[in-house]
Amino acid sequence: MLVGLMGSGKSTVGRLISDALGRPLSDSDPFLRARYGATAAQIAAGHGVAGLHEREAEHVLAELRGEPKVITAAASSVEDPRVRDALRGTLVVWLDAPDAVLTERMRTGDHRPAFPPESVRARREPYFREVADLTFDVSVTTPEEIAAAVLAEMGLPAADHG
Ligand SMILES: Nc1ncnc2c1ncn2[C@@H]1O[C@H](COP(=O)(O)OP(=O)(O)OP(=O)(O)O)[C@@H](O)[C@H]1O
Ligand SMILES: O=C(O)C1=C[C@@H](O)[C@@H](O)[C@H](O)C1
Ligand SMILES: [Mg+2]
Incomplete structure (x- = not known):
């Protein structure tokens, strides 16, 4: 599972890893769109930030229970103690960068709330570290x-891009 603040590259890296492993990718944003017909920004506007974060935690909890896959979690999900507990035994990768870099990369899509x-x-940060x-x-x-x-880290060779 990939975690990190908005714009840190979770979806980009998650796609590469899922392609290399031949395992499904479950990304928070498409999950929200499929289940609620709305972007994260729209859910935050309609249900408040707490309502959005609840739905984002549900995404991770539901997907951790299913078949093996790559999960790209919403930035907020580590705040939920149920998510942190459920992650024991899962390989978790934290992507991070200086705030100025993340702010720039966040501008690349309109699905994100500001x-x-x-x-x-x-x-x-303490939760990501944990x-x-x-x-x-x-x-x-x-x-x-x-x-x-x-x-x-998983003991597998790098993907062959040739
Ligand atoms: N390691 C990297 N170096 C340079 N640019 C990157 C890197 N990783 C991702 N990017 C670029 O940064 C932007 C944000 O990446 P991405 O959408 O994967 O982030 P995210 O963590 O999934 O964001 P969100 O939390 O909103 O889902 C994209 O334009 C992507 O191409
Ligand atoms: O609180 C946050 O940082 C976030 C909340 C949701 O919008 C998420 O969609 C986004 O990943 C980040
Ligand atoms: Mg993403």
Whole structure:
């Protein structure tokens, strides 16, 4: 499972790892769209931030129970103690970068509500640290390098892009 603040590259890296493993990818945003017909931003507007975070935690809890897969979790999900408990025994990868880099990368989609990284970092950092087995600074590491390192951690060869 991939965790990290918004724009840290979870979906990008998750796709590479899922392709390499031949396992499904379960990404928070498509999950919300499929189940609720709405983006995270729309759910936050309609149900409040707490309502959004509840739905995002449900995504992780439901998917951890299913078949083996790659899960790209919403940034908020580590705040839920049920999620942190359920993650025991799962390989968890934390993607992070300086706030300025994340702020820039968050601009790449309109599905995201506007939560600046500095407003949530202090609260979430201890949780990311608690659950993470591997951590990457995505300001200096490419998605391909991260995917290769995760596969190596799993004892598998890097994906063949040739
Ligand atoms: N290691 C990287 N180096 C440079 N750019 C990256 C890297 N990883 C992702 N990006 C770019 O950063 C942007 C955000 O990536 P992505 O959508 O995967 O983040 P995310 O963590 O899934 O965001 P969200 O929390 O909103 O779902 C995209 O434009 C992506 O191409
Ligand atoms: O609180 C947050 O940082 C977030 C809440 C939701 O919008 C999520 O969709 C997003 O991943 C981040
Ligand atoms: Mg994403």
